[in-house]
Amino acid sequence: xxxxxLLTRPGPSGFGYASTAExxxxxxxxxxxxxxVTGCSSGLGRETLRVLTLRGATVLGTARTLEGARAACEVAxxxxxxxxxxxxxxxxxxxACTRVVAQTAPPLDAIVCNAGIMALPVRRTAFGIELQLFTxxxxxxxxxxxxxxxLAEDGRxxxxxxxxxxxxxxxxxxxxxxxxxxxxxxxxxxxxxxxANVLFAKALARRxxxxxxxxxxxxxxxxxxxxGRHMPAALRVGWGLVSPLAFKSVSQGAATQTWLAAHxxxxxxxxxxxxxxxxxxxSRLAEDAALGERLWEATEGIVARLPG
Numbered sequence: 692x693x694x695x696x697l698l699t700r701p702g703p704s705g706f707g708y709a710s711t712a713e714x715x716x717x718x719x720x721x722x723x724x725x726x727x728v729t730g731c732s733s734g735l736g737r738e739t740l741r742v743l744t745l746r747g748a749t750v751l752g753t754a755r756t757l758e759g760a761r762a763a764c765e766v767a768x769x770x771x772x773x774x775x776x777x778x779x780x781x782x783x784x785x786x787a788c789t790r791v792v793a794q795t796a797p798p799l800d801a802i803v804c805n806a807g808i809m810a811l812p813v814r815r816t817a818f819g820i821e822l823q824l825f826t827x828x829x830x831x832x833x834x835x836x837x838x839x840x841x842l843a844e845d846g847r848x849x850x851x852x853x854x855x856x857x858x859x860x861x862x863x864x865x866x867x868x869x870x871x872x873x874x875x876x877x878x879x880x881x882x883x884x885x886x887a888n889v890l891f892a893k894a895l896a897r898r899x900x901x902x903x904x905x906x907x908x909x910x911x912x913x914x915x916x917x918x919g920r921h922m923p924a925a926l927r928v929g930w931g932l933v934s935p936l937a938f939k940s941v942s943q944g945a946a947t948q949t950w951l952a953a954h955x956x957x958x959x960x961x962x963x964x965x966x967x968x969x970x971x972x973x974s975r976l977a978e979d980a981a982l983g984e985r986l987w988e989a990t991e992g993i994v995a996r997l998p999g
Contacts, residue, residue: 699967704956706968708912711942712742712949715968719953721748725797726952727838728752729777729831730806731767732759735851735911738945739803741767743953751796753777753788753806779806779830780817783999789837798843801952804831804850804888810877814870818997821871823880828887832990833997835895845958848906849951850892852964856977858882863976864890864986869993889964889973890983891990896962897980905958907951908973910966914944 701707706715726743730736731752740752740763750768753775754760760774773796777788792799807827815822820829835848842848859882865871871880892908899906950968951957964973976982 702967702969704950704969706946706950708939708967709943710946710950710968711940712738712945713745713942715946715950716742716746716953719746719955721746721800721953724748724800724953726750726801726803727792727796727799728803728805729779729834730754731763731772731774733763734941735914735945735948736803736805737763737767738941739805739949739952740764740772741769742942742945742949744769744771746953747771748800748953749773751775751792751799755779777806777834779834780822780826782818782830782833782994782997785830785833786837786999789834792838793841796841799838799841799846800843801847801849802835802838802842803948803952804835804848805948806831807851807884810881812877814872814875814880816870818993820869820993821875821880821883823884824869824871824887827884828891829990829993831888832891833994836994842904845903847904847952847958848892848895849948850888850906850908851911851948852888852892852908852973853881853885854910854966855882856885856889857974859886859974859976863979863982864989866985866989869989886974886977887986889977890979890986892964893962893977893980894983894987897983899961903958905961907957907960907963907965909947909951909964910971911944911947912939912967914939914941 699708731740732754750772755778757776764772764774778784817825889908892906895906
């Protein structure tokens with residue numbers, strides 16, 4: 692536990708910065724529940740899978756390859772995890788995954804959009820879209836909207852964003868240059884993708900109004916995981932030195948998404964942005980409903996043009 696975690700106190704929910712995924716689900720039973728978690732092969736996804744299965748849920752754990760998903764499910768799934776391949780930057784892979792889920796799984800009680808990539812040092816694209824935006828947002832948009840018919844009547848969509856959504860282009864989403872060719876910055880492109888995550892969750896929540904289904908976004912905290920594998924070596928070393936002072940552990944980092952997916956009290960949250968297992972305030976741009984609707988329409992257009 693970091694020094695900062697030792698100095699913090701719980702928030703209104705009774706949980707806080709130092710809470711772990713096991714602690715926020717203590718006493719919660721998920722027997723008979725089915726939950727899909729993307730990015731289960733390591734880090735927060737693997738811990739989320741482990742804790743949800745520990746509480747009795749059947750977890751559909753996706754990873755970029757079936758082999759990666761199987762390895763994680765065998766280690767963390769306690770016999771309750773089902774491995775699936777889902778490469779979010781490959782529409783054919785996402786659609787194949789959703790077909791398997793639709794054909795073989797019971798209604799989904801939650802979808803946890805956990806997978807992502809961060810701070811690619813060199814600009815890369817998929818289908819003309821900057822790769823972080825495509826993977827973190829478009830891939831999850833395609834996955835979730837395809838699975839909405841399979842979402843339970845009180846099902847939850849949990850979208851992992853980041854406080855990095857504060858660092859974006861001035862306009863928030865650079866609609867006129869989604870390939871991010873102008874002055875590419877790894878962290879600004881990452882921030883744009885994380886803003887898109889919050890906007891997506893809020894726009895989805897608006898579309899679910901009048902039902903018991905929910906959609907919420909979250910900042911997991913700063914955690915030293917494989918998500919930072921693309922960062923320069925010097926920065927990774929620096930993170931390692933700072934980690935004991937301020938970073939969360941993997942179990943602490945997985946707490947907020949696990950809380951949103953499983954805790955009875957969070958079923959009342961709709962379109963919220965959460966951090967440290969409490970409702971938090973996102974950026975002004977993240978609260979811009981018009982921007983969220985423009986992004987939804989633009990993403991629908993992107994998805995309609997994708998092959999497969």
